[in-house]
Amino acid sequence: STPENWRAADDYLADTLVGHDPALEATLSAQRAAGLPDIEVAPVSGKLLNLLVRISGARRVLEIGTLGGYSTIWMARAVGEHGRVVTVEAEAGNAAIARASIDAAGVGDRVEIRVGRAADVLPTLVGGFDLVFIDADKESNTVYLDWAARLGHPGTVVVLDNIGREGEIARADSTDPMVIGTRDALQMLGEDPRFDATALQTVGLKGWDGVAIALVV
Ligand code: DHB
Ligand code: MG
Numbered sequence: 001s002t003p004e005n006w007r008a009a010d011d012y013l014a015d016t017l018v019g020h021d022p023a024l025e026a027t028l029s030a031q032r033a034a035g036l037p038d039i040e041v042a043p044v045s046g047k048l049l050n051l052l053v054r055i056s057g058a059r060r061v062l063e064i065g066t067l068g069g070y071s072t073i074w075m076a077r078a079v080g081e082h083g084r085v086v087t088v089e090a091e092a093g094n095a096a097i098a099r100a101s102i103d104a105a106g107v108g109d110r111v112e113i114r115v116g117r118a119a120d121v122l123p124t125l126v127g128g129f130d131l132v133f134i135d136a137d138k139e140s141n142t143v144y145l146d147w148a149a150r151l152g153h154p155g156t157v158v159v160l161d162n163i164g165r166e167g168e169i170a171r172a173d174s175t176d177p178m179v180i181g182t183r184d185a186l187q188m189l190g191e192d193p194r195f196d197a198t199a200l201q202t203v204g205l206k207g208w209d210g211v212a213i214a215l216v217v
Contacts, residue, residue: 002207010204014043023105024073031068034097040067041135041161042205046074049133049159052213053078056157058130063087064118064144065136065161069098069105075133076107085111086125088118090136119143127151135161138178141185149194149216156216160185164201164210189214 024046032038041049053061053075059082061075066089076085089095095115102111114121118136122144132148134141141160148158163169163186168179189197189212197214 027101040070062129122147138181158214160212
């Protein structure tokens with residue numbers, strides 16, 4: 001249902017600025033072969049995550065929602081040889097697929113996968129994260145933002161995926177739990193004094209969606 005011109009323009013941008021990437025393409029093939037959903041970030045967004053890690057100088061990255069490891073690999077490449085990515089995944093099967101792809105991409109020694117519900121795993125983590133990428137069940141987004149602030153520090157970058165939801169975020173009367181979870185998260189980013197944030201809508205390969213970017217202050 002993605003308009004063909006959005007897809008064509010996104011493919012053009014990825015061809016021009018991201019390029020052919022065998023390890024990431026193999027990661028997507030493995031994910032699809034295992035029947036995981038095609039809800040990983042687009043190539044241009046994976047590269048945005050990579051650049052945000054490098055621009056901010058982040059060495060310790062926390063990811064909530066591993067799926068097949070696609071965004072994990074983008075960020076693991078960016079943290080440098082001595083950097084670390086801790087990524088939390090609720091589904092053990094997804095984590096196994098991700099582990100294999102992350103190792104095959106050559107960044108296995110930088111990535112720790114923690115299997116379990118993020119609400120259970122996050123309280124067990126040692127803080128000090130410099131960048132947090134939240135891309136898991138949208139219903140729990142405010143819980144994840146709270147942990148991002150607690151496990152981060154002033155200067156930590158927080159990236160929240162899927163804030164556009166085809167414009168549904170504008171519907172205050174929505175009964176969709178994912179929209180409600182996203183709206184609650186955006187309200188928290190606007191009101192909670194621990195954050196300073198903005199959000200951008202996007203169109204492309206993944207349809208009409210968006211991303212919020214926040215600074216822990
Ligand atoms: C959904 C989740 C995602 O993280 C995403 O990027 C797209 C869709 C979903 O659960 O619908
Ligand atoms: Mg997402």
